[in-house]
Amino acid sequence: xxxxxxxxxxxxxxxxxxxxxxxxxxxxxxxxxxxxxxxxxxxxxxxxxxxxxxxxxxxxxxxxxxxxxxxxxxxxxxx
Numbered sequence: 001x002x003x004x005x006x007x008x009x010x011x012x013x014x015x016x017x018x019x020x021x022x023x024x025x026x027x028x029x030x031x032x033x034x035x036x037x038x039x040x041x042x043x044x045x046x047x048x049x050x051x052x053x054x055x056x057x058x059x060x061x062x063x064x065x066x067x068x069x070x071x072x073x074x075x076x077x078x079x
Contacts, residue, residue, distance in 0.1 A: 001009075034042075059072060
């Protein structure tokens with residue numbers, strides 16, 4: 001292989017690596033940015049789920065009888 005052919009091969013390899021790096025960088029920047037309305041909706045949903053978990057924890061840790069537990073579960077279903 002002559003010096004010129006070696007030089008062309010090295011330049012081709014560097015160009016190929018540069019293109020792959022640019023494509024990879026461009027793909028990482030394509031994540032959608034959430035808007036304020038979506039963030040607020042997600043915050044409300046998280047708050048609602050936290051309150052439901054608190055209720056479930058309270059039901060599970062109470063030392064009351066099974067009839068009280070059944071009545072409380074039914075009252076929560078009515079909401």
